[in-house]
Amino acid sequence: MFSLESLAHNIDLGLNNIFPPTVALLSEMVIIGVGVIALFAVLGLVLVFMERKVSAYMQIRKGPNRVGYQGFAQTAADTLKLVLKEGLTPDGADKFLFNLAPFIVMIVAMLLMAPIAFTKGFQIWDINIGVLYISAISSLSVIGILMAGWASNNKYSLIGAMRSGAQIVSYELSAGLAILAMVVLTGSLQISEIVASQQNGWWIFKGHIPAVISFIIFIIAVTAETNRAPFDMAEAESELTAGFHTEYSGMRFAFFFLAEYVNIFIVCAIGATLYFGGWMPFHVGTWEAFNHVMDFIPGVVWFFGKTFGLIFLIMWFRWTFPRLRIDQLLNLEWTYLLPISMFNLLLMTIIAINGWYF
Amino acid sequence: MIEEVGTTTEGDLIINVGPQHPSTHGVLHLVITLNGETVKKVEPHLGYIHRSIEKMCESLSYRQFIYVTSRMDYLSSHINNQGCALVVEKGLQIEVPERGKVIRVLMAELTRIASHLLWWGAMGMDIGAFTPFFHAFREREAINDIMEETCGARLTMNYVVPGGVMADIHPNFQKKVNEFIKLLKSKIDEYYILLTGNIILQERLKGVGVISAEDAINFGCSGPVVRACGVKSDIRKIAPYDGYEKVKFDEVFETAGDSFARYMVRMNEIRQSLSIVEQLIDNIPEGEFQAKTKAVLKLPKGEFYSRVETARGEFGVYIISEGGLTPYRIKFRSPGFSNLAALHHMVKGSKIADMVATMGTLDLVIPDIDR
Numbered sequence: 001m002f003s004l005e006s007l008a009h010n011i012d013l014g015l016n017n018i019f020p021p022t023v024a025l026l027s028e029m030v031i032i033g034v035g036v037i038a039l040f041a042v043l044g045l046v047l048v049f050m051e052r053k054v055s056a057y058m059q060i061r062k063g064p065n066r067v068g069y070q071g072f073a074q075t076a077a078d079t080l081k082l083v084l085k086e087g088l089t090p091d092g093a094d095k096f097l098f099n100l101a102p103f104i105v106m107i108v109a110m111l112l113m114a115p116i117a118f119t120k121g122f123q124i125w126d127i128n129i130g131v132l133y134i135s136a137i138s139s140l141s142v143i144g145i146l147m148a149g150w151a152s153n154n155k156y157s158l159i160g161a162m163r164s165g166a167q168i169v170s171y172e173l174s175a176g177l178a179i180l181a182m183v184v185l186t187g188s189l190q191i192s193e194i195v196a197s198q199q200n201g202w203w204i205f206k207g208h209i210p211a212v213i214s215f216i217i218f219i220i221a222v223t224a225e226t227n228r229a230p231f232d233m234a235e236a237e238s239e240l241t242a243g244f245h246t247e248y249s250g251m252r253f254a255f256f257f258l259a260e261y262v263n264i265f266i267v268c269a270i271g272a273t274l275y276f277g278g279w280m281p282f283h284v285g286t287w288e289a290f291n292h293v294m295d296f297i298p299g300v301v302w303f304f305g306k307t308f309g310l311i312f313l314i315m316w317f318r319w320t321f322p323r324l325r326i327d328q329l330l331n332l333e334w335t336y337l338l339p340i341s342m343f344n345l346l347l348m349t350i351i352a353i354n355g356w357y358f
Numbered sequence: 359m360i361e362e363v364g365t366t367t368e369g370d371l372i373i374n375v376g377p378q379h380p381s382t383h384g385v386l387h388l389v390i391t392l393n394g395e396t397v398k399k400v401e402p403h404l405g406y407i408h409r410s411i412e413k414m415c416e417s418l419s420y421r422q423f424i425y426v427t428s429r430m431d432y433l434s435s436h437i438n439n440q441g442c443a444l445v446v447e448k449g450l451q452i453e454v455p456e457r458g459k460v461i462r463v464l465m466a467e468l469t470r471i472a473s474h475l476l477w478w479g480a481m482g483m484d485i486g487a488f489t490p491f492f493h494a495f496r497e498r499e500a501i502n503d504i505m506e507e508t509c510g511a512r513l514t515m516n517y518v519v520p521g522g523v524m525a526d527i528h529p530n531f532q533k534k535v536n537e538f539i540k541l542l543k544s545k546i547d548e549y550y551i552l553l554t555g556n557i558i559l560q561e562r563l564k565g566v567g568v569i570s571a572e573d574a575i576n577f578g579c580s581g582p583v584v585r586a587c588g589v590k591s592d593i594r595k596i597a598p599y600d601g602y603e604k605v606k607f608d609e610v611f612e613t614a615g616d617s618f619a620r621y622m623v624r625m626n627e628i629r630q631s632l633s634i635v636e637q638l639i640d641n642i643p644e645g646e647f648q649a650k651t652k653a654v655l656k657l658p659k660g661e662f663y664s665r666v667e668t669a670r671g672e673f674g675v676y677i678i679s680e681g682g683l684t685p686y687r688i689k690f691r692s693p694g695f696s697n698l699a700a701l702h703h704m705v706k707g708s709k710i711a712d713m714v715a716t717m718g719t720l721d722l723v724i725p726d727i728d729r
Contacts, residue, residue: 055488055489058489059488059489059491059492059493060492060493060496061492155371155373156373159371159392159395159710163395229486230486230558232486239381239710239711239714240710241379241380319488319489320487320489320552321486321487321556321558322482322485322486322487322553322556322558322559322562323485323486323487323558323562323711324558324561324562325561325562325709325711325712326395326709326711327395327709328561328562
């Protein structure tokens with residue numbers, strides 16, 4: 001039977017047969033690089049299209065529906081426009097940092113792709129500290145944002161970037177603690193093992209209430225971390241026009257835009273992996289027949305289904321909630337989410353030690 | 359004197375909000391002094407779309423000048439026209455027939471609802487919720503269609519003439535308005551679920567942009583802004599015109615004087631306006647819709663003033679006539695101008711986001727301020 005795992009395996013074998021190991025490894029890296037870039041482009045197109053359609057139907061309109069089938073090629077047309085546009089650099093800007101910032105944001109998003117398991121055995125890098133790696137790398141994107149805000153020589157950008165810095169640094173804690181609660185439960189930082197531990201049921205069902213609390217905190221924190229409404233303080237278009245990327249145009253703006261959507265995909269993929277079993281089909285404890293039927297649906301479908309479900313949730317937030325104020329945002333984190341997630345971690349530890357989960 | 363760019367000597371940041379900015383709803387230019395996120399000073403710079411409407415009116419006849427005012431507060435253009443017609447009628451002692459009055463009031467209340475709906479949508483946008491805008495516009499569209507059928511235009515209706523209204527209502531008018539009443543009644547509750555009841559909105563608006571009743575009066579605020587401080591100010595109640603004394607409605611009050619109070623005043627005013635429309639729509643008296651007037655109107659020598667309650671507050675028209683074909687001097691008292699004046703007082707010491715939210719609840723229409 002065809003599976004992505006065997007495909008990856010066969011490519012590896014084939015390359016190692018033809019070339020010496022070093023060249024084989026290098027060419028594998030090239031293949032992966034091209035693959036990630038292609039995935040980036042596709043994700044950008046699909047997610048932007050999805051956002052436009054989701055927002056359109058929430059706002060009683062049809063959204064793009066002229067270019068291509070149901071407007072599917074609209075995003076491609078927009079991208080083409082952005083590529084052709086002149087990328088302006090403002091006069092007083094720090095040119096080097098200004099040009100560097102979008103790439104940093106982009107590279108961070110690309111690095112985050114590495115440990116994500118798309119299906120069984122189909123993973124770029126099954127690093128044994130996968131979750132830690134993700135937490136560490138994802139906080140780097142704030143550097144790009146601060147750099148963009150500072151280098152633009154624009155006060156709106158500066159305020160947006162400062163807000164973003166405060167926000168990401170604060171919410172990193174909750175996101176980290178929420179993830180940690182799940183790590184305590186699974187006993188592993190490795191993504192493949194976290195998925196494997198959900199063989200007989202997803203953690204959101206098995207992990208009692210602490211898992212649900214952890215999930216809620218995780219979703220709130222990552223919405224804030226990806227600068228999405230209702231926490232889109234860094235952009236806050238009615239206050240700061242476009243926040244940290246006010247001065248960007250053309251392809252460099254598109255990079256910020258793309259990185260935002262890819263970041264959403266990544267955090268949702270992590271959420272799906274930690275709480276909903278990643279590519280693991282829906283299994284219920286000892287119902288062998290039921291589990292077997294579920295296994296017929298490929299892991300990739302499960303993975304993308306769950307991820308896009310979470311992405312829809314995050315888009316839903318954006319199109320229904322007003323924006324918080326910066327002090328309310330920080331207040332929410334430091335007085336509510338952080339203590340709750342600490343307490344939740346304690347609770348989870350007690351459950352994990354006593355083995356009270358299913 | 360502050361610089362337009364750069365920083366002050368104390369190291370505060372000076373930012374130009376506008377004339378092109380998403381939150382100003384037009385070409386308003388605010389120079390704000392910031393200490394970090396905190397607003398220290400707001401200085402409105404006006405005049406970007408000054409068209410000298412008052413001067414223009416001085417060269418137009420008493421029939422013509424009415425329609426220029428549609429371009430001031432374009433969201434309540436009918437009510438502006440009504441105010442101008444009232445002052446001409448006052449000067450010439452023209453008695454408007456009952457039917458004309460009722461049609462005017464109906465249109466005015468529909469305009470008020472449309473204006474408040476637009477405000478609600480734009481207000482949502484100001485605090486970052488985009489969806490309400492489209493929901494509000496869906497219902498506003500129904501009003502615009504009604505207007506189009508009867509008046510021939512959707513926004514600047516130019517429907518009022520001295521002595522009544524320009525034409526009789528369209529045969530479909532009553533049916534359509536009744537349908538609209540039913541529609542909006544079901545939607546108002548939806549608005550509550552979508553935005554009013556949202557905890558984030560309440561947190562964002564409560565205790566923000568507070569102004570006391572005394573200060574509001576001193577700044578000359580009117581309409582929902584001053585009613586949110588509990589001041590009785592509705593011209594429709596204080597000095598009824600065009601038969602407002604015959605309809606039953608409540609003047610909406612709140613006491614907090616903050617942004618949320620202003621928000622609630624407007625939301626409840628939609629209900630009140632709806633009840634006025636409901637009372638009148640099936641009871642439009644028969645008869646003439648326009649009084650017989652002379653072809654050329656000339657106001658006698660003297661000074662004339664009349665005021666109406668627009669969606670934003672008190673709109674006054676002051677005319678000095680020398681007895682000629684055109685007004686000698688004309689002055690409009692627009693509600694937006696005085697409401698904007700209070701902005702600095704309301705927002706100093708609060709955050710940038712609060713300033714945007716407060717500005718949203720002031721419901722500024724820039725052509726109304728600049729004239």
